[in-house]
Amino acid sequence: MSARRARSGSRAPLSPLTGPVPADTGTASFDAVPGDPHAYVLTLNGVPSSPYRSDDPRVLDFEYLRWMAHLTASALPAGRSVRAVHIGGAACALPRHLDAIRPGSRQTVVEVDAALADWVRANLDLPRSPALAIRAADGAQEITRFRPNSIDLIVRDAFAGDTTPDALSSSAWFDGVHAALGPHGAYIANVADHADRTALRSEIEGLRTRFSHVLAVVDPTQFRRRRRGNVVVAAAHDPIDARAVESLVRGDGASVRSGVELMSHLGPAHARR
Template sequence: MGRKRRTSDSEALEVPISTGIARLEPVPGEPDSWVLHVNGVPSSSITIGDPLRLDLEYLDWMSRVVDTAFAPGTTLRAVHIGAAGCALPRWIDAARPGSRQTAIDIDAELVVRVREWFDLPRSPALALRAGDGAREIRTFRDGAISLVVRDAFSGDATPAALRTPEFFAEAARVLGADGIYLGNVADRPPHTALRIELAEMRRHFAHLAIVADPGQLRGRRYGNVVALGAHAPLDAVALAKTMRRGPAVASVRAGADLDAFIGPGARS
C-alpha cells in the first residue's frame, strides 16, 4: 500500500480542520510511520506499509477482541464512530478481506485530510462519512452490523451525546445477534465515568466485559479501557488468554467480577 504525496518525510505537518488543528508527526527513524494528533491528543498511529501494525495498546486490544469473537475468515460489517486516521479499519480490511466498513467522524475536513494523507481502502471496503455519530448510528438497519466501535473524543473525553441511553440503545439495535460493541473509555481513578458508562451499557447489552491495563484497574493511572457489549455470551476465558499474549498485557473483567467493579451506586 503506497503513501500519497505530502510534505517532506522529515517534517511534521499541522493543518486547520473543522474542529481545530490536526498535526501529522513522523515517527523518528521510521519513515513509513506517522502519529496523527487531533487538537493536541494522539488519535492514530499509522504505518503505511503495514496495516496490521497497531501501536496504540487499546487498538491492539480491540483487534484481539475481534479475533476472539469472530471465527477466522469471517468478514465483518463494521461501523466506526470516530474515524481519525482509520487505524483499526485498515487492520480489519487487511486481516479480514471482504469486510465492509463505515467510518464516521464529526470533523468533515479531517475526513478529507486522512484520505489525502493515507491510502485508505475505498468504498464499499471503507466508506468515510462526516457527521455526528450519535445521529448517524440511527441510519443503520436493525441487526445489520457485526461490529460497532466508538472511539470518539472531544479533547480527552468522550462526547456526551455518545454516552447517552439513546446512543447505547441505537448501538444495541443495529448489532446482530452475534455482534460486538467496543467503546474506548479514557478515564482515571476512581473510574467514575467508566462505572457510569458500564451501568448504562448494562441496560442495553445482556453481556459486558472490559479490557484494561492491570495497573489502571488497581487505581494507579489514567488510561484507556475497552468496554465490550454483546447480546450473546462473551468468552471471558478466551479473551483473558489472548490478552496475556499481546505486546501490552491486559486484564479482562466480566460477569460477577465486573458487576462488583461497577457497583450498585453507579448512575447514568
C-alpha cells in the first residue's frame, strides 16, 4: 500500500492511501483512477463499489449515485438538512455529497463489514459524528432500532457480491423502512435486477403496498433488451416529481418509469418471502 502526502493537522490525508484494504467480507482495494488526480474507486470482491473524490465531494462519478442524488433532490425540500440512514457504506460517496450540499444534516451509515468501515473512517476525508456516524452492524437488524417516524431519507445500497441480500428485500425489511421513515420521508434503493425482472418486481411490490408513490430510474436499453443491470427505485408517501427527475437523469441517458408503465416492464408476479 502506498502512502500519499498528508495534510498537516488534518483529519484525513489530502491524497488517501491506495492499494489493498482490510475487509471482513472478502477482498477490497482502493485505487486511483488513471488520468484524474482526484478520483479513486473502492473495489469489493472484484466489483467497483464506490467512487471517491478527494477534491469535491459534491461530484459523483458513478451514474447510479447521481440518480440517487437527483431523486433525493426531487423528493425532499431543497436546501434543507436531512436525517438520513444509509444501509451499505463503502467509501461513503453519497453521504459526503449530501453533507456538502445539505449542511447540518445528520447521517448514519450502517456497514456490515467492520474492518472496511474502520479503514474508511481512518483514511478518507469524512464528516465527523454526529454529522456522519458509521455503525458496523447488520442493516436488516439495525433498521428496526431507529425511532419510528424519525428518518427523512433511507438509502439502501448493499450487496452480497452482485445481489441484494434477502434480508434487505424481505417483507420485514420493508416494514422496518416504513416504520422508521417520517411521513414526508423517502426511500431510495439500488436494485441489482435480473433479466427476468424478478428482483425489481419484488422490490416494487414490497414498496407499493406501503407507499403511495413509487418510481424507478432505468437505462432504457436495459429494459428493452431485458438484460441484467442496476435500477434505482424511490418510494414516498408524498408525490415525487417524475418530470423533474426525468430532466435531471436525461444527461446520463436514463429515464423514469412509474405506475402502469413501470409494471408493464416487469415479469410475472411471484410469492413474497
